[in-house]
Amino acid sequence: MSNGPFDIDVDTLGNLRPISKVVLSLGSNMGDSAAILQEAVEYLAETPDLMIVDVSPVYQTKPVGVLEQDDFLNLVVVAESTLEPLTILDRAAAIEENFGRTRELRHGPRTLDIDVIMVGKRISEDDIELPHPRAHERAFVLVPWLDIDPNGEIAGHGPIAELIDDVDVSGVLRRDDIVIDASTGF
Numbered sequence: 001m002s003n004g005p006f007d008i009d010v011d012t013l014g015n016l017r018p019i020s021k022v023v024l025s026l027g028s029n030m031g032d033s034a035a036i037l038q039e040a041v042e043y044l045a046e047t048p049d050l051m052i053v054d055v056s057p058v059y060q061t062k063p064v065g066v067l068e069q070d071d072f073l074n075l076v077v078v079a080e081s082t083l084e085p086l087t088i089l090d091r092a093a094a095i096e097e098n099f100g101r102t103r104e105l106r107h108g109p110r111t112l113d114i115d116v117i118m119v120g121k122r123i124s125e126d127d128i129e130l131p132h133p134r135a136h137e138r139a140f141v142l143v144p145w146l147d148i149d150p151n152g153e154i155a156g157h158g159p160i161a162e163l164i165d166d167v168d169v170s171g172v173l174r175r176d177d178i179v180i181d182a183s184t185g186f
C-alpha cells in the first residue's frame, strides 16, 4: 500500500481522486469497551469512500497522560480513502458522539476516542495535525499498528518497527480473548 496520493480513483463523474492510506487509533475505558470498539469498527466500515484494509488485535493498555483512570482497550484500523483528512476527522468525531463522548478532561476517561494518526500526506493546520503529533511516542498506537502493518511509517519520524524500540511497551497487553469481528462491510 502506498503512503501518499499515488493511487488514483475515478468517481462516477470522471473526476480523479487520490487514494490515501489512513491509520486510525481507537480507544475506550468507559462502559462496555469491547462492544463499543466492535460497534465503532462497524460504523467505520459503513463510511462511504473509506475502505478498511485491516483491524488490529485488541490491547489492554495502561492510561497515558492522566494516570488515575481505568486501563483502556485500544486497537488500530488501517484503511484507504479518497476522503479529505478533515472529513475523516469529522466522521471520527460523529462516531465518538454516538457513544456520548464528552471532552471534560484532556487525556481523561472516555467511552470512545478516535485519533486520526495519518491520512497520506503531512498536514499542519489549526484544526488538524497529521501525522498525529503524539502517535510516534505512544505504545498503545505503535504496538497494535505494527501487528497489521509491519512496514508502516510515520512521516517525519520513521518506521514504526524502529520507533517501537524507543517506547515503553510494558503497559500494553494483547487481549486475544477479545475478538473484533471485522467481517462486516469489507
Ligand SMILES: Nc1ncnc2c1ncn2[C@@H]1O[C@H](COP(=O)(O)OP(=O)(O)OP(=O)(O)O)[C@@H](O)[C@H]1O
Pocket (backbone or CB within 6 Å): 089, 103, 105, 106, 107, 108, 113, 114, 115, 116, 117, 127, 128, 129, 130, 131, 132, 133, 134
Ligand atoms: N490528527 C488528529 N487526530 C485527532 N484529533 C485531532 C488531530 N489533529 C487535530 N485534532 C484536534 O484535536 C482535538 C483533540 O481532542 P481530543 O479531546 O480527542 O484530544 P485527546 O484525544 O484527549 O488527546 P490527544 O490529542 O493527545 O490524543 C480535536 O478537537 C481535533 O479537532
Ligand SMILES: Nc1nc2c(c(=O)[nH]1)N=C(CO)CN2
Pocket (backbone or CB within 6 Å): 026, 027, 028, 061, 062, 063, 064, 065, 066, 072, 074, 107, 108, 113, 115, 140
Ligand atoms: N492507554 C491509553 N491512554 C490514553 C489514550 C488511549 O487511547 N489509551 N488516549 C488518550 C487520549 O487520546 C490519552 N491516554
